[in-house]
Amino acid sequence: MRSKAPLALLEQTIMVLVFALAAALCLRAFLWSDAASARNQARDQAVLQAESAAEVLKHSAGDFEEAARTLGGRWDGAAWTIYYDGDWQEASAPAAYTLTALPQDSGHSLLGLARVEVRSGEDPLFNLTVCWQEVEL
């Protein structure tokens, strides 16, 4: 009578291979969901920071220098930039996240316009456009 052990071994090997395939898919799904969750959390913070920057810009009626003094960061004459570390605390470049506010032409003399964008490295997280009424003195 022939032993059934090789057959059992073959069966178990196939079982392990099928499981390895399923486990690889599961691990990939775990990693993907972890990355998606981290990205969503970063986007939540990006929305808050962009909202704050937009509100401060509106409050200062488009005075980027004053906005930078109020919220932080630096206005170089062309863009207002704030760097953040991984915990969304203000940091210096190179940083995990960057908020940039760029003045834009609204096409109307009394309407100011700027685009606020938050990036994670080169990857855009969130952006919004903010308008304010320019005050003529």
Add this chain to the structure above:
Amino acid sequence: MKHLHKHQIDGLLALLLLAVFAACVLSVLLTGAGVYRRLTTRDRDAYDRRTAIQYVAAKVRQADRSASVSLTQFGDGDALVLTQDIDGQVYLTRIYCHEGWLRELFSSADGEFVPSDGEKVLEAGGLDLSLEDGLLTVAITDSQGNKTTLSLSLRGGEGAVQ
């Protein structure tokens, strides 16, 4: 004798394979459980932080009229006071932190209330507010100690400050 020895090796190999299989199952399960725990913790923290700050922002936007937003001390520290006139009677909505909770207390302006009278809204460690020249800065510390800050330019401008 030789046949018996081969049979034993085959059995041992099958057992070893089963052990490897069990170890793989366990490691995948543990990895999955770890990732799931991290995800739920992160999502809950994000929900708490986002909801608390957006709740305060929404309340300010609802009440953002001339002379309707002010700050005072109530509960465990700073409190946001939103004033509204209903049929000639002045009512106050106070938003503040007390005993680990962000609370809201809606009452008539002349009523005497204590911080524990407020409705519990969300768990929070602290609320810091500043109002300067029509710019309201809200900082909420959640139960994990994470601080979230949002600046709001009051639509009522300086007039919104009582």
